[in-house]
Amino acid sequence: MxxxxxxxxxxxxxxxxxxxxxALAILCLVVLVQNFxxxxxxxxxxxxxxxxxxxxxxxxxxxxVIRTYQNSVESLPxxxxxxxxxxxxxxxxxxLNWLAAIHVAFRLAFWAVYYSGVGKVAGGxxxxxxxxxxxxxxxxxxxxxxxxx
Numbered sequence: 001m002x003x004x005x006x007x008x009x010x011x012x013x014x015x016x017x018x019x020x021x022x023a024l025a026i027l028c029l030v031v032l033v034q035n036f037x038x039x040x041x042x043x044x045x046x047x048x049x050x051x052x053x054x055x056x057x058x059x060x061x062x063x064x065v066i067r068t069y070q071n072s073v074e075s076l077p078x079x080x081x082x083x084x085x086x087x088x089x090x091x092x093x094x095x096l097n098w099l100a101a102i103h104v105a106f107r108l109a110f111w112a113v114y115y116s117g118v119g120k121v122a123g124g125x126x127x128x129x130x131x132x133x134x135x136x137x138x139x140x141x142x143x144x145x146x147x148x149x
Contacts, residue, residue, distance in 0.1 A: 008021075013090070014087065016093035016097075017087045017093050017096060017097065019097040019100065019101065020083055020086075020087065020093075020096050020097045020099075020100040020101075021083075021087075023083075023097075023100035023101050023103070023104045024079070024080055024083055024100065026104055027076060027079065027080075027103075027104050027107060028076070028080075030072070030104075030107070030108065030111065031069070031072045031073060031076055034065075034068060034069040034072055034111065035069055037065060037069075038065055038066055038069055041061060041062065041065040042061075042062040042063075042065045042066050043062070045062065047060055047062040047063075048062045048063075048066060054066055054067070058117065058121045059117070061115070061117070064114050064115060064117060065115065067114065068110070068111055068114045068115060071110075071114075071130075072107070072111070075107070075133070075134075075137070078137055078141075079103060079137050079140075082137060082140045082141045082144060083096070083100060083140060085144045086140055086143060086144050086147075089144060089147045089148060090147065091140070091143045091144060091147050092143070095143065096140065096143070099136045099137075099139055099140050099143075100136075100140075102132070102133075102136045103133050103136035103137055103140075106129050106130075106132035106133035106136065107129075107133045109125075109129040109132075110126060110129035110130055110133060113125045113126045113129055114126050
């Protein structure tokens with residue numbers, strides 16, 4: 001009988017990166033939940049039309065829901081790819097795990113702040129959350145470049 005194992009069991013080096021991979025899985029789940037929430041929160045009141053340009057402004061929950069999802073879809077690949085590259089080239093696991101957790105924490109805060117409509121449209125808490133997550137992602141990318149030189 002053939003035993004099955006995970007890639008983490010097969011490649012012990014990867015076990016150190018399990019927290020970073022968990023962070024990526026959580027972020028993927030969040031984006032999927034955001035996608036699911038666009039229908040009841042943005043389209044039921046017919047404030048937005050599927051497949052059409054986004055209407056309204058930040059005062060409308062439907063606008064903020066779709067913009068949050070779009071922003072998440074735009075930022076997820078950059079995070080996912082830099083994270084996978086960092087793992088493949090052996091960036092320090094402790095550093096990467098912390099940066100991944102920080103990135104996800106800022107993205108979750110971004111989601112909560114944007115949905116709630118708290119603060120100014122630009123330069124407020126939403127911007128700070130976005131910049132915090134982006135900065136963590138940039139540090140991961142810089143660590144990748146550094147490791148490859």
